[in-house]
């Protein structure tokens with residue numbers, strides 16, 4: 053057996069990504085290797101940002117509404133939340149502008165909840181507000197888009213095909229899975245994480261919990277009229293299925309939340325059987341430095357895939373490393389387009405810096421320690437993220453290379469708010485002025501830097 057090298061070339065053209073990147077990541081993704089529906093990288097993100105005029109954002113709850121579709125670029129730091137806010141203040145006016153900025157603030161709110169709660173966001177943050185009895189597995193017919201309900205099957209098809217869903221489709225699908233099928237929100241969270249190009253722990257897990265009522269005062273539910281209205285009737289017109297969403301909210305809530313088991317018994321999930329067979333054994337080839345020794349190196353991770361990342365900006369001459377996390381990806385189903393989207397982000401970084409940028413496949417902590425040694429570096433710079441993996445990886449780096457000084461830079465934030473967070477409404481009241489005016493309010497506590 054030939055051991056795959058852990059080094060990834062960072063000048064692969066898009067046409068080669070399914071073949072070459074697909075081979076390098078064998079066993080680490082689900083489904084077929086194919087390009088993402090939208091290209092990744094800062095260049096593509098900026099093009100999408102500048103192309104978005106915002107006209108018609110007031111109709112954002114309709115599937116035909118002109119939402120920005122910038123979430124995948126924001127999620128990976130390919131464009132910054134402040135530059136998106138600045139663009140919105142420039143192109144939008146009045147209530148449309150305020151509404152967009154308020155939506156943008158939801159993302160900041162969820163990240164602050166993640167910072168506060170850590171890995172607890174993956175468990176029920178509160179008791180469900182009804183006698184819920186949930187099963188764990190995603191039903192096969194849902195995963196295969198064969199529920200027989202044209203709307204539900206379309207949401208799943210869009211999710212897998214585009215790696216993106218309109219917010220209303222996400223809400224409807226989540227409500228269907230949790231309340232009508234009686235499936236735990238964590239199974240839906242994992243399905244979204246597998247396919248969404250913008251999938252992140254904070255907005256994803258906490259939105260699912262919001263629908264489930266474990267992070268909100270009541271479960272979110274929709275009815276057929278709501279789906280028909282906001283989808284322009286596209287699925288309802290010719291639908292011959294017995295619609296489970298038909299009825300008034302009172303009737304549906306009485307039926308769904310009375311403590312009875314869901315009507316349809318879910319079938320068992322498929323687990324992870326769609327994943328390509330892993331390589332027998334992977335021996336990481338040593339890192340080959342492509343420049344002189346350096347006192348500092350930078351760790352680039354999935355939240356900061358842009359040359360504007362604070363750690364990269366602080367160290368323009370330092371070699372940088374991005375690692376596809378082999379142990380994490382071996383245990384967590386992620387579809388290939390998401391990995392290709394991230395690769396495109398790293399490729400843009402490599403093209404935009406004078407210092408060398410490397411990409412590897414391996415165990416992140418060990419790779420970072422080895423990378424610092426190869427370049428003779430005494431400092432590792434990184435931009436903080438609030439995921440549990442971040443803390444775990446830095447602990448691993450310290451264990452593998454105790455002499456290495458780790459310098460953590462703060463990520464870009466939309467607000468300067470630094471207190472505890474609980475519900476969005478309360479948070480919004482505190483940051484509204486700052487977000488809408490684009491400057492910190494005089495009474496807002498200052499955020500510490502380091």
Ligand SMILES: Cc1cc2nc3c(=O)[nH]c(=O)nc-3n(C[C@H](O)[C@H](O)[C@H](O)COP(=O)(O)OP(=O)(O)OC[C@H]3O[C@@H](n4cnc5c(N)ncnc54)[C@H](O)[C@@H]3O)c2cc1C
Nearest residue numbers: 119120121122123155156158159219222251252255256259
């Ligand atoms: C069950 C469920 C799971 C979700 N999972 C994710 C996820 O993994 N990643 C993610 O970025 N968003 C998630 N969302 C939130 C929201 O659906 C998307 O951010 C939004 O649909 C992205 O489309 P857009 O960029 O066109 O949004 P726009 O309306 O154009 O909004 C601009 C930006 O504001 C932020 N934003 C808008 N609405 C929300 C919201 N409700 N919550 C958080 N941020 C918001 C996003 O960064 C978005 O790109 C989820 C929502 C639900 C109901």
